[in-house]
């Protein structure tokens with residue numbers, strides 16, 4: 132995956148990658164097949180399907196492999212980035228980085244090692260490097276050039292009319308932020324996150340691309356620090372399933388506060404697909420991957436939460452990360468292998 136790595140580190144990464152792929156393209160289809168055979172056809176109801184899924188011989192292997200390969204992934208990735216140089220900031224940055232060392236990191240954020248990553252993404256600078264490489268392996272090598280987020284911007288934010296400010300809520304190491312600047316070079320683009328290590332890496336990576344983005348440390352569920360009604364577009368990718376209920380409510384309230392009348396919100400996350408076995412697996416992914424608030428988010432009517440916060444026309448549609456991006460309806464194309472049921476919640480502030 133990374134040319135400069137020693138052979139042993141490469142071997143570890145290749146092993147984990149191969150394990151993840153077999154988990155997705157072999158164990159998951161076997162689980163579907165066994166469940167269908169046991170029930171005399173594909174189950175139609177997630178709750179009724181759950182005990183049937185659990186009874187299948189391959190289920191323990193599927194469930195164990197998901198968690199064990201994730202743990203192995205972090206070990207391999209941590210070893211691989213152990214000698215990574217400190218994050219180098221540019222001498223003459225075009226954008227900016229505003230950290231807030233006094234910011235309270237909520238307990239729901241610090242109490243869990245999210246994604247089973249030891250120390251999470253916030254504890255040390257190395258966490259950001261580890262997360263960066265880990266995110267590639269989680270995508271099973273299919274997103275090494277970050278096409279996923281480019282597709283998201285093209286299909287969910289490609290038609291904005293001369294926006295002046297775009298905001299990425301929970302920007303991580305910036306892979307969801309810099310495509311916004313690439314799409315709208317004349318606009319002010321702001322990336323916000325709780326994790327200082329991620330923000331440092333985001334800033335350095337974005338500057339290396341020659342792009343001016345303003346990164347700042349804040350809790351997007353409480354106060355971004357941005358002026359009310361100041362943004363044309365707000366986005367958040369792969370974040371809201373990490374938020375507990377009160378924070379989720381705060382997230383929509385803050386997004387509504389910072390958007391201009393007519394401003395748009397696009398949130399990328401997971402939704403149920405109606406394919407019962409996949410829906411059981413995604414519901415249980417939260418527990419196996421240390422994402423404790425994910426089942427709560429999935430069970431919640433988040434489009435209604437957006438409406439309650441003041442948004443209009445809130446609706447989820449399916450997202451195909453392989454090619455099409457945002458799909459025209461909440462219908463996921465049939466896929467044999469395990470994949471995350473990505474979806475986009477779009478909404479707008481009334482004019």
Ligand SMILES: C[S@@+](CC[C@H](N)C(=O)[O-])C[C@H]1O[C@@H](n2cnc3c(N)ncnc32)[C@H](O)[C@@H]1O
Nearest residue numbers: 301302303307324325326350351352368369370
């Ligand atoms: C899975 S990462 C996604 C990062 C990025 N949006 C992407 O798509 O690559 C989730 C990010 O949300 C951040 N985050 C979680 N809760 C947050 C909050 N309340 N305020 C700001 N950032 C938050 C985490 O620190 C982490 O960087």
